[in-house]
Structure formats: C-alpha cells, structure tokens
Amino acid sequence: MGTGHYFWAIFYFASLCSASLANNAKINFREKEKKVLDQILGAGKYDARIRPSGINGTENAPTLVYVNMxxxxISKIDDYKMEYSVQLTFREQWTDERLKFDDIQGRLKYLTLTEANRVWMPDLFFSNEKEGHFHNIIMPNVYIRIFPNGSVLYxxxxxxxxxxxxxxxxxPLDRQICSLRMASYGWTTNDLVFLWKEGDPVQVVKNLHLPRFTLEKFLTDYCNSKTNTGEYSCLKVDLLFKREFSYYLIQIYIPCCMLVIVSWVSFWLDQGAVPARVSLGVTTLLTMATQTSGINASLPPVSYTKAIDVWTGVCLTFVFGALLEFALVNYASRSDRAADIHKENMKKKRRDLEQASLDAASDLLDTDSNATFAMKPLVRHPGDPMALEKLRQCEVHMQPPKRPNCCKTWLSKFPTRQCSRSKRIDVISRITFPLVFALFNLVYWSTYLFREEEDETF
Incomplete structure (x- = not known):
C-alpha cells in the first residue's frame, strides 16, 4: 500500500512539473513573438510612409502587389440606376524586406496584426465604386499577416x-458585362504595379443566386490608365450576367399576348352591340397602356429603342387597330343602311312610275273602245322591260365561265343580307389580325434571338 501511494505521488508531481514547463514555454514563445514585433515595428525602426523596395531589394524597381479576391x-443588379452590389473578401500580398524576422526554427509561421496603419499599405481604390463600407461586427473584419521572409498578406x-x-x-433578351476596377491612386507604375495572383485569382461562392440574372463567367484583365500625372496600374474583373427570360415571359409577354387576343373578340360580336364592342376596345387599350407605362417605369429613359419597346408598341398598335376597326365597321354599317334606304326609295319610285304608266295605258284603251281591232306588236319596243330582261339573260349565258375565287366563295356562304361591307370587314379582320400578329412574332423572335448571339463579344 505504501509503495502504491509513493508511485501516485511521484506521477502527480511529474504531471504538475510538465504542465508548468509547457506553460512557461508558451509564455516564453508569446514573449518572443512580442519581441519580434517590437524588433521589426518598434519606434524608430520602421516607417510606414516609405514604400518597400522592388524585386531583390532593388530601390529603383517598382513594388509588386499581387491581388486576389x-x-x-452579389445582392442586386439595378437596371434603372445601372449599378450592382457585391460583397467580397479582398486580399493583397507584397514583400517588404524590412519586415524579415527569425521564425525560431519554424515555430513562428507568421505574425498577425489587426491595425493596417502599422505597416506600409498600397493606395488601391475601386475606380467605379459608388458606395462602400467595411464590416465591423463583432470586430473589424481585417487582418495583416507578416511572414518570416518579409511577405505581407492583407x-x-x-x-x-x-x-x-x-x-x-x-x-430583356440581353447580356450585361459589369466590371470591378481597381487602381493605384497616387503611385505611378514606376513605383507600384498591381498584378493578378497566379492560379485562380478570382473565386466565386458556390450556389450563387441572383434575382433575374445568372453569372455565366468572368474574366480578369489589366486596365492601366495614362493621365497628365503619369501612368497608373489598374486591374479589372469583367462579370458576364445573362438575364433570366422566364420572369419577363410570365410577367410581360404572355399578358400582352392575352390582351391582344382579347381585343379580337370584338370582331365576333354583333355590329349592333355598340356598348359591348366599345367598352371591350377601350378597356384593352387602357390596360395595355398601363402595362407599357409600368414596364418603362422600371427602366432608365434611354435614347434608343429597346426590344421590349418594339413588343409593347406593336401590341398597343394591334389593340388600337381593333378599336379603329369597330369605328370603320360602324361607319360602313351606317353607309349600308343609307344605301339600302336609297335603294328602297328608288324601287318605290320605279313601281309608282310603272303603275302610273299602266293607268295611262288603261285610260288610252278605254278612249279607243270604238276601234275594231287592236293589233299586238310583233316586236317589242326597245324600252319594254320584258325585252330588256330577256336580253340580259342571253348576255349572261354568252359570257365565259369565271375561275372560282376562294375568298369570294367563302364570303358568299354568308346570307345576302349579312354580306354588306361592314360584315365583310369583320370577317376579313378575323383572319388578317391573327395572321399579321403571328408574322410579327416570327420576325420579332428570330431577329432578337439571333442578335443576342451575334452581339455577344465577351
């Protein structure tokens, strides 16, 4: 029993000693890290205002800064303001020979700072930025790592x-190229050069979801600019966004087609249903105008014609044409009624004249009652109605047969009373409007879909 107690006491004492030594080692290691920081960033030893030297410590060579992100x-892409919002982790890496330190046989991999003003920083800015802010929750989302060879990662x-x-x-059949440009504000290319980091300099989060857009691809490039004060290094990322057409198909194109088709219902209503046809035409016209104004309200007032303008303009023209068609039908109907009244009056006058001539002939026969014989003429007078009718029938039989016309044959199926000009306008409109609208759709979709492929110059 005594031996066991001694054994556990020695084991416990050894454990305490080892833990104490480990803690002392950690304390010593942190103290060494602090000494390294004081050694390279102490007062009077490092000046953050002076840029690092170039490659291999060359004083006249520019400082090379490698960028990746x-x-x-990507939260939104605003068509009206022509802007887009993005959240990114931005990184810069360069070498500062003044920040080299001893890594304590590989134990000290790098030093971490959270204050960017302790070391020299490139004066990079985003040239096409409208607004921007850093993230400070819970702590500022920024760090600087200093490696033993003097390399700095920001x-x-x-x-x-x-x-x-x-x-x-x-x-809305377009593709848009949005750029992210980064340049030096004060240092020219003689002093500072930005380069893309080799091997996938731009990374995008997986399952990126955008409202009404799809990120197809992106391309990194250089965009150095020359001004009166010198040439400045510049980097850019071009993002190619393709607009999702399904949203616009459901919200714009299909409703416009339905309004145009509803306006054609007027062609099938009776000509006497004036209130129904007028209200239908005016309602579809106002709805189409409201739809058009709603579409334009979400777009900037540009000076050129957009594909959606062509579509809404033609649809509005078809709806307005259907309303004008009823006005023409109404005018033709009144003209037909006036022509019918005129024909009835002429027939009535002709019958009155014939009746008057018969009465005169009867009176003449009564006055010549003493005559012994009244001979019928063998040849009728040229003005005799019966002779004219027989002559007209002979001319009809002598004419050569005409080739049948399909349209006239189809129109002749309607009763004579309905084959007036107003009715024929309605019948022709029932065929013409859908055919012309179908032809417009064929030309519209073929033109803009092919132009979409041809104009892709990414």
Whole structure:
C-alpha cells in the first residue's frame, strides 16, 4: 500500500512539473513573438510612409502587389440606376524586406496584426465604386499577416456598390458585362504595379443566386490608365450576367399576348352591340397602356429603342387597330343602311312610275273602245322591260365561265343580307389580325434571338 501511494505521488508531481514547463514555454514563445514585433515595428525602426523596395531589394524597381479576391455574394443588379452590389473578401500580398524576422526554427509561421496603419499599405481604390463600407461586427473584419521572409498578406471584407453601364437595346433578351476596377491612386507604375495572383485569382461562392440574372463567367484583365500625372496600374474583373427570360415571359409577354387576343373578340360580336364592342376596345387599350407605362417605369429613359419597346408598341398598335376597326365597321354599317334606304326609295319610285304608266295605258284603251281591232306588236319596243330582261339573260349565258375565287366563295356562304361591307370587314379582320400578329412574332423572335448571339463579344 505504501509503495502504491509513493508511485501516485511521484506521477502527480511529474504531471504538475510538465504542465508548468509547457506553460512557461508558451509564455516564453508569446514573449518572443512580442519581441519580434517590437524588433521589426518598434519606434524608430520602421516607417510606414516609405514604400518597400522592388524585386531583390532593388530601390529603383517598382513594388509588386499581387491581388486576389473571393466573391461572397452579389445582392442586386439595378437596371434603372445601372449599378450592382457585391460583397467580397479582398486580399493583397507584397514583400517588404524590412519586415524579415527569425521564425525560431519554424515555430513562428507568421505574425498577425489587426491595425493596417502599422505597416506600409498600397493606395488601391475601386475606380467605379459608388458606395462602400467595411464590416465591423463583432470586430473589424481585417487582418495583416507578416511572414518570416518579409511577405505581407492583407485581407479585408468589404461591401461595394459599383457602377455598371448597360446597353439595353436587347432588353430583356440581353447580356450585361459589369466590371470591378481597381487602381493605384497616387503611385505611378514606376513605383507600384498591381498584378493578378497566379492560379485562380478570382473565386466565386458556390450556389450563387441572383434575382433575374445568372453569372455565366468572368474574366480578369489589366486596365492601366495614362493621365497628365503619369501612368497608373489598374486591374479589372469583367462579370458576364445573362438575364433570366422566364420572369419577363410570365410577367410581360404572355399578358400582352392575352390582351391582344382579347381585343379580337370584338370582331365576333354583333355590329349592333355598340356598348359591348366599345367598352371591350377601350378597356384593352387602357390596360395595355398601363402595362407599357409600368414596364418603362422600371427602366432608365434611354435614347434608343429597346426590344421590349418594339413588343409593347406593336401590341398597343394591334389593340388600337381593333378599336379603329369597330369605328370603320360602324361607319360602313351606317353607309349600308343609307344605301339600302336609297335603294328602297328608288324601287318605290320605279313601281309608282310603272303603275302610273299602266293607268295611262288603261285610260288610252278605254278612249279607243270604238276601234275594231287592236293589233299586238310583233316586236317589242326597245324600252319594254320584258325585252330588256330577256336580253340580259342571253348576255349572261354568252359570257365565259369565271375561275372560282376562294375568298369570294367563302364570303358568299354568308346570307345576302349579312354580306354588306361592314360584315365583310369583320370577317376579313378575323383572319388578317391573327395572321399579321403571328408574322410579327416570327420576325420579332428570330431577329432578337439571333442578335443576342451575334452581339455577344465577351
């Protein structure tokens, strides 16, 4: 029993000693890290205002800064303001020979700072930025890592609203290229050069969801600019967004087609149903105008014609044409009624004249009652109605047969009373309007879908 107690006491004492030594080692390691920081960043030892030297410590060579980023999200793409918002983790890496330190045989991999003003920083800015802010919850989302060889890594999370000039000629069948541009503000290319980091410099979060858009691809490039004060290094990322057409098909194109088709119902209503035809035409016209104004309210007032303008303009023209068609039908109907009244009056006058001539002939026969014989003429007078009728029938039989006309044959199926000009206008409109609208759809979709492929110059 005594031996066991001694054994556990020795084991417990050894454990305490080892824990104490480990804690002392950690304390010593942190103290060494503090000494390294004081050694390289102490007062009078490092000046953050002076830029690092170039490659291999060359004083006249420019400082090379390698850039890469991680796109976390793209929240919106605004067509009216022509801008888009993005949240990204932005990283810069360069070498500062003054920040080299001893890594304590590989135990000290890097030093971490949270204050960017302790070391020299490139004066990079986003040239097409409208608004932007850093993230400070819970702590500022920024860090600086200093490696033993003097390499400095700067990482920060920022949110930006960037300008994106758009060409809306093919809207909503368009593709838009939005750029993210980064440049040096004060250092020229003789002093500072930005380069894309080799091997996938731009990364995008998986399952990126955008409202009404799809990110097809992106491309990194350089965009150095020359001004009166010198040439400045510049980097850019071009993002190609394709607009999702299904939303516009459901919200714009199908409702417009339905309004145009509803306006054609007027052609099948009776000509005497004036209130029904007028209310139908005016209602569809006002609805189409409201739809058009709602579409234009969400778009900037550009000087060129967009694809959606062509569609809504033609649909509005078809609806307005259906209303004008009823006005023409109403006018033709009144003209037909006036012509019918005129014909009835002429027939009545002709019958009165014939009756008067018969009465005169009867009176003449009564006065010549003493005559012994009244001979019938063998040849009728040229003005005799019966002779004219027989002559007309002979001319009809002598004419050669005409080739049948399909349209006239189809129109002749309607009763004679309905084959007036007003009725024929309605019948022709029932065929003409759908055919012309179908032809317009064929030309519209073939033109803009092919132009969409041809104008892709990414």
């Amino acid at each position: 991680f796109l976390r999200s 990482s920060i999370r920022i949110s930006l609203t960037l300008a994106c000039p758009m060409n809306l000629k093919l809207y």
